Amino acid sequence: MxxxxxxxxxxxxxxxxxxxxxxxxxxxxxxxFKGLVYAQIWEDPLVDMEGLAIERDSRVLCIASGSCNALSYLTADPAQVVAVDLNRAHVALGQLKIAAIRHLPTYDRFRRFFAEADHKENREIYDTLIAPHLDAESRKYWESRDVTGRRRITHFTRGIYRQGLLGGFIGMAHLFARLYRIDLSRVLAATTLEEQREVFERELAPVFDRRFVRWLTDHPASLFGLGIPPAQYAALAGDERMAVVLRRRLEKLACGFAVADNYFAWQAFGRRYDRRPEAALPPYLQRANWERMRERIDRLDVRNANMVHYLGDADATSHDRYVLLDAQDWMDDAQLNTLWAQITRTARPGARVLFRTAAEPSLLPGRLAPDLLDRWTYREEQSADLTARDRSSIYGGVHLYELA
Incomplete structure (x- = not known):
């Protein structure tokens, strides 16, 4: 780095x-955080796109993370999507996906590479069909060695979703579950919501009453693997013990949505996507969207940058859709006001901002300067509805603001 x-x-x-x-x-x-954190982004793109109401002339600015959502926004047919990220590994992953969409010959090949992501021939596919079209920085990342001494591109021969900080964290959770004689994949075998709840109440919920689990999760470093920094840990815990909060969030993930329709549950409880032909996948990975992705991929720009710095160089009234993920949970008041000053300066009439928070309430009231906050209308009822329907289930709130 x-x-x-x-x-x-x-x-x-x-x-x-x-x-x-x-x-x-x-x-x-x-x-x-300097290595790969998220092989898959953990925000629901269907919720995002509904809240953003993307139009044909929309210019979307988002944080890239695993690039799943930035790519999926293309299915809504915007004029442009710019995805920025502080993490070089995330940018390399986004560039890899872009090159694959442009140059892999069929949807089936694309699906095997990114949805299944564990076939031995993926290394050769990368070398012959993708690598020649990558920028030098991204190619250097994928062809350099990880801590095990293997080329990073071999993640796609061993299961990319088992890699990275989050993949390792989920792997450790599965290991702890096995020590307690719990098979997390039983959630995925359930055929009804009632069966999913039975599995959760019988096997998963009691784990959070274990003394060791409660002690471990009381330490902020225990959640680094979820991509949660210390500043966000405090917001997530609130006035409760972290084990109580985590139990509630996991309950929604395990019981709130049919697992057949929720690829986030498959990642959490199976460490992969469902491989059945009609399985739920992120929009950019769905067969029905393959031709749209190929037609619109040139509208996506993924770059290594700080969002505030990017906006500082952008023209006034040049964007109208902003997706901040949960990044504001990391910010102090000065950083928060600097960000929103740039968002407000660059926002077109009718612009929308969507973000998530670890805690339930929006973090803007009382922290954002009144002259900035008054420019924006909080869509409170719609925000509550989007929160309830966010299949990733790990956030306390999804919040939507519109330029007044």
């Missing part, structure tokens, strides 16, 4: 006003 890339992440994660011990935790998270 370059010195500049390291500085970008440190500036975003390490709180300037934190106490020394808190800064040490922030720096530990920043170090963990």
């Amino acid at each position: 370059t010195v500049q890339a390291k500085r970008i992440i440190d500036d975003a994660v390490v709180r300037k006003t934190a106490k020394p011990g808190e800064k040490l935790l922030d720096r530990a998270f920043a170090f963990a």
Whole structure:
């Protein structure tokens, strides 16, 4: 990682006003965040697209993460999607997907590479059909060695969704479950919501009453694998013990939606996507959208950048859809106001901003300057509805604002 890339992440994660011990935790998270964190993004793109109401002339700005949502927004036919990310690995993953959509010959080949992501021939497919079309920085990332000494592109021969910080965290959760003689895949074998709840109540819920689990989750570093920095840990816990909060979020994931329709549940409880022909997949991976993706892929731009810096260089009234994921949970008040000042300056009439928070309420009231907050209307009822229907289930709130 370059010195500049390291500085970008440190500036975003390490709180300037934190106490020394808190800064040490922030720096530990920043170090963990410098590799691949999310092989799959954990925000529901169907909820995003409904809230954003993307139109033909929309210019969407989002945080890339695993690029699943940035790619999926193309199915709504916007004029442009720009996806920025502080993490070089996430940018390389986005560029890999873009090159694959452009140059792989068939949908079936694309699906095997990214939806199944564990076939031995994927390495040769990369070398012959994808690598020649990658930018130098992304190609360097995928062809360099990971800590095991293997080329990173071999993640796609061993299951990319088992890799990265989140993949490792989920793997550890499965290991702990086996130690407690729990088979998490039983959730996926359920055929009704009632059966899903029975499995959760019988096998998963009691784990959160274990003394060791409650002790472990009381430490902010225990959730680094979820991509949750110390600043967000406090917001997620609120006034409750973390084990109680995690139990409630996992309950929604396991019981709130039919597993046949929820690929987030498959990632959590199976560490992969469902492989049946009509399985639920992110929109960009669905067969019905393959031709749309190929036709519109040139409208997506994935780049390594801080969103505030990107907006600072953008023209006034140049964008109208913004997706902030949960990044604001990491920010202090000064950073929050700087971001929204740039969003407001670059926003077209009717612009919409969608973001998620670890806690349930929107974090803007009381923190964003009144002259900025008054420019935006909070769509409270729609936000509550989107939150209830977000299949990823790990966030307390999905929030939608519209330029007044």
